[in-house]
Structure formats: C-alpha cells, structure tokens
Amino acid sequence: TNMAGRGTDIKLDPEVKKNGGLAIIGSERHEARRIDRQLRGRAGRQGDPGTSIFFISLEDKLMRLFAAERIAKLMNTFKMPEGEPITHPMITKTVENAQKKIEENNFSIRKHLLDYDDVMNMQRELIYMKRRNALRGDSLRGELFDYITDLASIWYEDFHENKDLKGLKNQVRSLLLCEINISEKEFDEMTVEQVTQEIVHAAEEFYHRKEDLLGRDFMIQLEKYAVLQTIDDKWKDHLRIMDEIKEGINLRAYGQKDPLLEYKSEAVEQFGSLLKDIALGSVSIAFKYFPQISQQEQVQHKQKADVPKVRSKNLNQRGIKYGRDEETVEMITRASAPRPQEQEGARAVAVETYKRTETKIGRNDPCPCGSGKKYKNCHGRDINLN
Structure with missing residues (x-):
C-alpha cells in the first residue's frame, strides 16, 4: 500500500461491475488511519463501483490497548450474543480515537529522536x-x-x-x-x-x-x-x-x-x-x-x-x-x-609468481572422471572441504 501507482492495474470486468465491483474485507484495523484509508482506496478506483468493510475483535491489539474493557462491559450490560457483528457509531469513534492516540505517540517518538539528531x-x-x-x-x-x-x-x-x-x-x-x-x-x-x-x-x-x-x-x-x-x-x-x-x-x-x-x-x-x-x-x-x-x-x-x-x-x-x-x-x-627488521626484509629474495601447469577446472564444469556430475559435486568436493 506504500507503493506509488498502487491499484491502477486493477481492471474490472463488466460482470464484476454489475455485481457491485471490488469488495474490500479487512480483518482488523491498523494503528494508522492512513493505512486503512489506503486499503479502502483499493475499491472504487477511477469511478468504478466498490465497497469496503472491516471486521474487528476485542482481542485485537488496538482494542486491547484502548477500548476492550469498556466495550466489553457495554456488551455484557446489553446482553449481546457472541459472534454477531455489531455496528455502531460509538464503536467506530472509539476505534478512531485509539488510532489517534497511537499516531500521537508515534509522532512524539519521532520528534524525540529528531531532537537528539x-x-x-x-x-x-x-x-x-x-x-x-x-x-x-x-x-x-x-x-x-x-x-x-x-x-x-x-x-x-x-x-x-x-x-x-x-x-x-x-x-x-x-x-x-x-x-x-x-x-x-x-x-x-x-x-x-x-x-x-x-x-x-x-x-x-x-x-x-x-x-x-x-x-x-x-x-x-x-x-x-x-x-x-x-x-x-x-x-x-x-x-x-x-x-x-x-x-x-x-x-x-x-x-x-x-x-x-x-x-x-x-x-x-x-x-x-x-x-x-x-x-x-x-x-x-x-x-x-x-x-x-x-x-x-x-x-x-x-x-x-x-x-x-x-x-x-x-x-x-x-x-x-x-x-x-x-x-x-x-x-x-x-x-x-x-x-x-626492514633492512633485513629488503635483502630477502623476491618470491617467484606461481604458474599453473595444468588447465584449471571450473566448479560448474563436468568432472574429468566422466561421472557426468559437476566438478564441485564430484572430485571437487574434497578440494572444497580441504
């Protein structure tokens, strides 16, 4: 979702448009509202139809940190059954407030680091x-x-x-x-x-x-x-x-x-x-x-x-x-x-350059023994181990 030009290659067939377009289903809410908005933006691009919906749980990290206990008490008070989707403006507002708090906290961390830098x-x-x-x-x-x-x-x-x-x-x-x-x-x-x-x-x-x-x-x-x-x-x-x-x-x-x-x-x-x-x-x-x-x-x-x-x-x-x-x-x-020590080293005889007498065998070349294997997997293996 952070990539430029995201979603521009999503082309809807006429049959998909007739059925309502692309549907976005989110399994949880992100800490940043910007990421949620980018995910929603996958649908309804360039005038195409589309829908988006998020399913969240009180066990999600975002809810556990900020609103789980209060919402759980309300659900127990109204005796709401488990497993049923609940849609209410209060819950939506609570989630957005939790996201704002996390964004403010992240901003203060970045500002603190910038002050030191x-x-x-x-x-x-x-x-x-x-x-x-x-x-x-x-x-x-x-x-x-x-x-x-x-x-x-x-x-x-x-x-x-x-x-x-x-x-x-x-x-x-x-x-x-x-x-x-x-x-x-x-x-x-x-x-x-x-x-x-x-x-x-x-x-x-x-x-x-x-x-x-x-x-x-x-x-x-x-x-x-x-x-x-x-x-x-x-x-x-x-x-x-x-x-x-x-x-x-x-x-x-x-x-x-x-x-x-x-x-x-x-x-x-x-x-x-x-x-x-x-x-x-x-x-x-x-x-x-x-x-x-x-x-x-x-x-x-x-x-x-x-x-x-x-x-x-x-x-x-x-x-x-x-x-x-x-x-x-x-x-x-x-x-x-x-x-x-340097004077003694100056008198040392120059070492001759080593010259190879036989043809060098590459690691991926066929082994000369005729096994059909690569040299590194045959006789070259022992040399590599040594």
Whole structure:
C-alpha cells in the first residue's frame, strides 16, 4: 500500500461491475488511519463501483490497548450474543480515537529522536565542511598553523598557571620537533599572544626546512593526507562515544535532570575534545612524518646542508634554538632511517609468481572422471572441504 501507482492495474470486468465491483474485507484495523484509508482506496478506483468493510475483535491489539474493557462491559450490560457483528457509531469513534492516540505517540517518538539528531546534525555539518575544504583546497598549510595557534593558546593556559616552562618546551619539542628560547623570567611576564607567536615562529622555521628537504609538492600531499586522515579517524571515534552516551543518558532522569539537556551538554564537551584531537593529529602527522630515504640521498642532503642559509641566520638572530641545517638534516635522516627488521626484509629474495601447469577446472564444469556430475559435486568436493 506504500507503493506509488498502487491499484491502477486493477481492471474490472463488466460482470464484476454489475455485481457491485471490488469488495474490500479487512480483518482488523491498523494503528494508522492512513493505512486503512489506503486499503479502502483499493475499491472504487477511477469511478468504478466498490465497497469496503472491516471486521474487528476485542482481542485485537488496538482494542486491547484502548477500548476492550469498556466495550466489553457495554456488551455484557446489553446482553449481546457472541459472534454477531455489531455496528455502531460509538464503536467506530472509539476505534478512531485509539488510532489517534497511537499516531500521537508515534509522532512524539519521532520528534524525540529528531531532537537528539539535531545535536549531531550541527556537528556533522561542521565536520563535513572542514573535510570538503580539505578536499578542495590546494594547500592546507594555513589551516595547520591555525591549529598550532589554537594549541599554543591551550598550552599557555595549561603550563603558565603552574609556571611549568619545562613542560611547555617538552610539549613543543614532542609535537613540533623544534625548540623555543624562553627563560623562566621571560615566561612569567609573557602574555598568551607572545608565547603563541614564539611557538608559531619556531614551527614555521622547522616547516620551511622540511619543505626545502622534501619539496613543496610532497608537502602539499602530506598536508592533505594529515588533515583528511585525522578527521576521518577522530570523527568515527566521536560517533562511537556519542552513541554510548545516548544509550545511558535517559538514566539521568532519575536524578531530576532533563536527558536532552544533559545530552546537549555532553555533546558540546565531546565536540570540543574532537576539535582538539583533530588539531593534534593533523599537526603531528604533518610535522613528524618523514619518508624513508636511501643512504645516497642522505649523503646528498648532508652536502646541501654545508651551504649556509640566510634563514638559519635569521633564526639565530631571533634567538630560537633549533640548530643549524646540519642538525636538521641529521634529525630528519635519523627519523627516516629504516629499522633493522626492514633492512633485513629488503635483502630477502623476491618470491617467484606461481604458474599453473595444468588447465584449471571450473566448479560448474563436468568432472574429468566422466561421472557426468559437476566438478564441485564430484572430485571437487574434497578440494572444497580441504
């Protein structure tokens, strides 16, 4: 009954029309009035004659839930015999009222689910927008350094309150692979903007060195991979967490709390953690990933590092302790050097491709033994079992 164009192929013979057309007999009433009306609509289509009638029982689910007891008392009062069809406007109205109550209940359930989904829909639109921008953008360097700026502000709040300069330096060194030259006294007096600027400058210097070593084209692909891969992984984790929260959020109603408001609060908190994780993951991949390079390429990079660069002079003048180009290349080559297991695997002899000497027999081909059976039902059965 939900199919478009239903009943249009029902053509009545003249004899059927003479006898009153198509008769619809319903064995019970549906929970939704719409379905009953669609069933009635099977008869009397396109001007054809037809009738419809429903036979319901007090034992039907719809009647048991809403009107069975009251109607049963009335039937006992009027001493109506069992098995006889009863037609009365009151019964028809009672059935329609029961259907209305079920429809209202179903509507409230759908509305309740939609309220919960609206929370995730806003987050979904933001994440998908970030992903579309990453797919369409040529370079994501600006977005990566926006992440670094946001992370630097968070680090300042975490470490400046406890005056933990060592912890801040370790955090910068661990994620961005660079050093900041700030003393304890300077750190106490610096604002969040100054500390953020210092971290961003150090990250830019390292990033320029890495780009000179690996090439701009490679870095563009790496930036896109870092952002897309992190968004996909973290978003899937976020969805799993939100599903777990949604399963148990209704229990908070026992504590006189609105589950929907609690769910929204949890969603905002988890989404903030998601954005932070995306920033950390994207920056980590973009800064820490180095392709494995051969020994010959390592020698070439070290030879290039002997040539002094203006950028390193500017770096030293600004007071950022990252090191010389030689140290940069040494760090990169050390990070990209193959591990012992990988070196041993490289010496392994290549395995030759297997070549079939006999003709392959298909599963549905006749068995070569001449039994007339298919190969899969004869000698091929043992091979399949093995």
